[in-house]
Amino acid sequence: MLVNSPHADADLPVAEIRDGAVELGGRPILRGIDVSVRRGEVLAVLGANGSGKSTLVRTMMGLVPTVRGQVRLFDVPRQDFHDWHRIGFVPQRVTAASGVPASVREVVASGRLSRRRPFLPPRRADRDAVEDAIAAVGLTGKARDGVATLSGGQQQRVLIARALASVPDLLVLDEPTAGVDVSSQQALADTLRTLVLRGVTIVLVAHELGPLGGLVDRTLVMRDGRVAYDGPPIDVFTDADPFHVHHGEPGRTADAHTPAVASPLDLTHGREEQP
Ligand SMILES: Nc1ncnc2c1ncn2[C@@H]1O[C@H](COP(=O)(O)OP(=O)(O)O)[C@@H](O)[C@H]1O
Ligand SMILES: [Mg+2]
Numbered sequence: 001m002l003v004n005s006p007h008a009d010a011d012l013p014v015a016e017i018r019d020g021a022v023e024l025g026g027r028p029i030l031r032g033i034d035v036s037v038r039r040g041e042v043l044a045v046l047g048a049n050g051s052g053k054s055t056l057v058r059t060m061m062g063l064v065p066t067v068r069g070q071v072r073l074f075d076v077p078r079q080d081f082h083d084w085h086r087i088g089f090v091p092q093r094v095t096a097a098s099g100v101p102a103s104v105r106e107v108v109a110s111g112r113l114s115r116r117r118p119f120l121p122p123r124r125a126d127r128d129a130v131e132d133a134i135a136a137v138g139l140t141g142k143a144r145d146g147v148a149t150l151s152g153g154q155q156q157r158v159l160i161a162r163a164l165a166s167v168p169d170l171l172v173l174d175e176p177t178a179g180v181d182v183s184s185q186q187a188l189a190d191t192l193r194t195l196v197l198r199g200v201t202i203v204l205v206a207h208e209l210g211p212l213g214g215l216v217d218r219t220l221v222m223r224d225g226r227v228a229y230d231g232p233p234i235d236v237f238t239d240a241d242p243f244h245v246h247h248g249e250p251g252r253t254a255d256a257h258t259p260a261v262a263s264p265l266d267l268t269h270g271r272e273e274q275p
Pocket of ligand 2: 174
């Protein structure tokens with residue numbers, strides 16, 4: 001079963017960045033980052049393309065080094081953390097609309113976050129975890145099919161199943177809805193809802209939330225490598241594309257540099273409305 005056992009550290013953050021700064025390729029990418037992910041919450045990381053969402057969550061998971069500040073995972077300093085099986089990571093897909101594609105190292109790193117010991121045959125627990133993970137994303141009937149024959153949304157669920165197979169306490173998904181049809185997004189929302197009930201903490205990177213919006217407990221908005229908002233779920237405009245109309249306050253103009261706060265999250269959050 002994919003049930004996570006209760007831990008003594010129930011109130012401690014599962015991931016934390018304190019006064020964090022990140023440079024990539026000699027360029028400052030993130031600055032002044034103070035983020036704490038609480039156990040059991042669903043945190044949405046929103047923001048325009050290039051605002052630093054992927055870098056933020058990679059830093060949170062200890063996959064990107066900081067030039068300043070502290071990263072803690074399950075209340076352990078990143079350099080002392082070894083329980084990688086507690087973290088499941090579904091990287092941004094190469095085919096996702098924009099952003100930096102997942103590198104080989106990144107994909108390998110995501111595979112490393114596993115309970116399976118190398119060079120040893122799978123144990124019963126390993127096989128059960130795999131079957132449970134496939135069932136959790138609703139692909140039991142497709143278990144024997146080649147991934148290439150699946151739709152984009154189904155392939156996305158395969159990646160999620162790969163992350164779930166290690167029965168993570170923290171599941172990080174980078175743009176899981178990008179390029180995925182709405183019915184697959186709905187299936188993903190149902191899967192994630194089940195995980196939330198099992199006590200899994202979820203960090204969800206999105207350009208827009210779609211059907212996943214109803215799951216979110218807290219929203220963080222990135223802007224130019226900084227946290228521009230961290231609080232209750234909100235609706236934001238993050239896209240300068242005039243053809244990409246989001247719902248929100250009538251008459252408010254989308255602006256890539258000014259995430260606009262609109263109504264609090266409700267059950268219809270994230271759904272496209274006719275302008
Ligand atoms: N490996 C890298 N080397 C240099 N710059 C990078 C690298 N990865 C990302 N960046 C830059 O960092 C900024 C933030 O990127 P990213 O975190 O991918 O943003 P988002 O996920 O919000 O689209 C962008 O300007 C991007 O070009
Ligand atoms: Mg990204």
